[in-house]
Amino acid sequence: MTPALKHMRRAAGYLLILLVTSFLIFVLIEAAPGDPAEIMLGTSAQADTVAALRADLGLDRPMMVRYASWIAGVVTGDLGQSYTYGTPVAELIGDRLAVTVPLTLLATIIAICISLPLGVWAGSRPGAVTDGVATVFSQFGIAVPNFWIGLLLILLFSLSLGWFPAGGFPGWDDGIDKGIMALILPSIALAIPQAAVLTRVTRAAVIEVANEDFVRTARAKGLGRNRALWLHTVPNALLPVVTMLGLQIPFLISGAVLVENVFTLPGIGTLAYQALSQRDLIVIQNVVLMFAIIVIVVNLIVDGLYAILDPRLRTRK
Amino acid sequence: MKRIPLNLWLGGLISTLLVGSAVLSRFWTPEDPIKMNILNRLKGPGDAGLLGADQIGRDVFSMIMAGGWTSLGIALTATIIGGSIGTLIGVTAAAKSGIFEKASGWINSVLFAFPPILSAILLGALLGPGGLTSIIAIGVFMIPVFTRISRGAAMQIWSRDYIKAAKMAGKGQALITIEHVLPNISAQLLVQFAIQTGLGILAEAGLSFLGMGIAPPTPSWGRMLADAQTYISTAPHLVLAPGIAIALAVLGLNLLGDGLRDLTDPRRKQAS
Numbered sequence: 001m002t003p004a005l006k007h008m009r010r011a012a013g014y015l016l017i018l019l020v021t022s023f024l025i026f027v028l029i030e031a032a033p034g035d036p037a038e039i040m041l042g043t044s045a046q047a048d049t050v051a052a053l054r055a056d057l058g059l060d061r062p063m064m065v066r067y068a069s070w071i072a073g074v075v076t077g078d079l080g081q082s083y084t085y086g087t088p089v090a091e092l093i094g095d096r097l098a099v100t101v102p103l104t105l106l107a108t109i110i111a112i113c114i115s116l117p118l119g120v121w122a123g124s125r126p127g128a129v130t131d132g133v134a135t136v137f138s139q140f141g142i143a144v145p146n147f148w149i150g151l152l153l154i155l156l157f158s159l160s161l162g163w164f165p166a167g168g169f170p171g172w173d174d175g176i177d178k179g180i181m182a183l184i185l186p187s188i189a190l191a192i193p194q195a196a197v198l199t200r201v202t203r204a205a206v207i208e209v210a211n212e213d214f215v216r217t218a219r220a221k222g223l224g225r226n227r228a229l230w231l232h233t234v235p236n237a238l239l240p241v242v243t244m245l246g247l248q249i250p251f252l253i254s255g256a257v258l259v260e261n262v263f264t265l266p267g268i269g270t271l272a273y274q275a276l277s278q279r280d281l282i283v284i285q286n287v288v289l290m291f292a293i294i295v296i297v298v299n300l301i302v303d304g305l306y307a308i309l310d311p312r313l314r315t316r317k
Numbered sequence: 318m319k320r321i322p323l324n325l326w327l328g329g330l331i332s333t334l335l336v337g338s339a340v341l342s343r344f345w346t347p348e349d350p351i352k353m354n355i356l357n358r359l360k361g362p363g364d365a366g367l368l369g370a371d372q373i374g375r376d377v378f379s380m381i382m383a384g385g386w387t388s389l390g391i392a393l394t395a396t397i398i399g400g401s402i403g404t405l406i407g408v409t410a411a412a413k414s415g416i417f418e419k420a421s422g423w424i425n426s427v428l429f430a431f432p433p434i435l436s437a438i439l440l441g442a443l444l445g446p447g448g449l450t451s452i453i454a455i456g457v458f459m460i461p462v463f464t465r466i467s468r469g470a471a472m473q474i475w476s477r478d479y480i481k482a483a484k485m486a487g488k489g490q491a492l493i494t495i496e497h498v499l500p501n502i503s504a505q506l507l508v509q510f511a512i513q514t515g516l517g518i519l520a521e522a523g524l525s526f527l528g529m530g531i532a533p534p535t536p537s538w539g540r541m542l543a544d545a546q547t548y549i550s551t552a553p554h555l556v557l558a559p560g561i562a563i564a565l566a567v568l569g570l571n572l573l574g575d576g577l578r579d580l581t582d583p584r585r586k587q588a589s
Contacts (some may be wrong), residue, residue, distance in 0.1 A: 013423075014426075017423055017426045017427055017430075020423070021430055024427065025439065028440070028442070028443055029439070031443055032442040032443045139571060140564070140568065142567070142571060143515070143519075143563075143567035143568035143571060144560070144564045145522050145526075145560065145563050145564070147523065147526050147542065148542060148556075148560035148563065148564070151542065151545070151546060151556050152556070152560070155549060159549065159550055250429065250430070250431075251432060253434075253435070254432040254433060254434035254435060254520075257438075258526060261526070261527060262546065272435075273527060275438075276438050276442060276529075279442070284439065287438075288435055288438065291430070292430035292435075295429065295430040296426065
């Protein structure tokens with residue numbers, strides 16, 4: 001089988017997974033109590049008005065037809081109207097993504113900037129003081145909830161020192177710097193648990209690769225300790241780190257829901273959370289699907305990155 | 318005699334304290350953890366109880382103890398249920414291979430796309446918030462983790478000589494799995510169980526922080542933090558205790574898991 005065909009087969013598999021996932025979400029939301037038309041019109045509405053709205057929303061059609069039309073809508077970008085906001089769901093999600101995407105990206109960058117040097121440093125001299133520091137950091141970082149880090153950051157940097165806003169988001173129209181300022185504390189809170197996990201993985205990978213024959217050969221040929229580390233060990237140790245980066249996406253997303261809540265950021269997590277309390281089922285349905293798509297697509301990308309980072313996997317069956 | 322690793326010591330100690338105080342809270346707490354005492358409202362540590370009092374004068378120390386029972390109860394139940402289902406799928410996939418193995422891989426990919434908070438939002442729409450929603454949401458996320466671990470470990474056991482001998486003795490797949498595979502992967506499962514219970518506590522705290530966890534007035538660490546946020550500028554001490562409790566509990570269970578791993582798998586210890 002050619003590599004291209006293999007990738008296509010894998011992509012088809014993921015597409016199937018996405019369809020199953022979307023059907024699962026649809027069925028669960030379908031089973032949820034509360035009729036959208038009744039929610040929109042309130043309890044005092046006449047029966048025939050409700051029926052008319054149901055027909056208008058297409059709720060009187062058979063379940064499978066509604067599922068098919070939802071999926072068709074997802075593909076074409078028409079996700080329907082929010083029951084409570086009265087605006088198109090796609091527009092709502094788009095607005096909120098302008099907060100959540102920068103937040104998670106910033107958090108990922110911070111996490112990599114902490115964990116890569118710390119993990120390599122610790123792994124290159126196992127048992128040294130720096131290794132101890134990295135181990136303690138990663139143990140604590142994994143154990144501490146990110147929303148609590150958020151609260152502590154607010155306590156220290158907003159309330160005591162007044163360096164950063166304690167929450168809220170001014171939007172990007174007022175200037176990028178104000179938006180970034182509002183995202184710094186939340187992304188640190190989101191980044192620390194990620195950094196802890198990544199430090200751990202990087203350290204273990206560096207130790208493992210450093211014991212491989214090709215590193216010993218490079219050293220025997222007279223390559224300096226640091227050159228061998230950065231030219232031979234680290235590039236080969238990146239594979240498990242990238243895998244972990246992909247595996248962490250679900251945690252990053254759930255973390256974002258919590259951190260957005262702490263800092264009252266109008267992101268996608270807040271949208272989903274508010275939709276739950278307002279029983280805006282169509283928003284929940286679409287947001288959850290979007291999260292699932294992100295997780296699955298990132299996994300597909302991570303699979304693809306393997307082949308780039310590890311040439312051995314290209315020829316292997 | 319083997320030396321007991323430091324992380325096992327520490328982890329064991331913290332975990333014992335956690336379980337001990339959670340169980341103790343069922344019989345005794347310094348004050349009734351749900352009793353209001355408005356005179357003590359927002360009083361600091363020492364002025365009212367060991368850790369102060371919250372916005373309606375409840376004793377924070379007692380709430381921490383009782384909250385431990387909530388957290389541990391939900392996390393343990395979710396991990397036991399999710400872990401059993403995951404392990405069952407994992408060892409079956411290792412024994413059967415073929416279409417079942419493929420199918421279990423797909424199921425995992427689907428479940429993996431649902432982190433606890435997302436499942437809870439989805440389930441919250443169906444069942445409403447509460448303890449049951451938390452347990453299912455957390456338990457669902459445990460399934461793929463245990464499937465992956467148990468399948469990998471079981472496949473290694475299946476390639477051993479004594480399995481060949483058992484096959485030749487005429488034992489079926491189910492019997493081999495029960496008699497040989499499960500006992501030999503139990504140590505790895507136990508390690509994972511400790512670590513996942515810790516993650517379950519983190520997830521439970523997150524859910525109750527968002528108000529999707531167990532209903533008030535049952536004390537929970539996550540909701541204590543949510544309440545504390547409202548009074549963060551007037552009573553910052555309320556932010557500390559629940560967060561430290563969550564972090565200590567998760568740290569203890571993680572150390573316990575790591576320590577058990579070092580103890581049961583000496584090769585890993587050398588590598589790390």
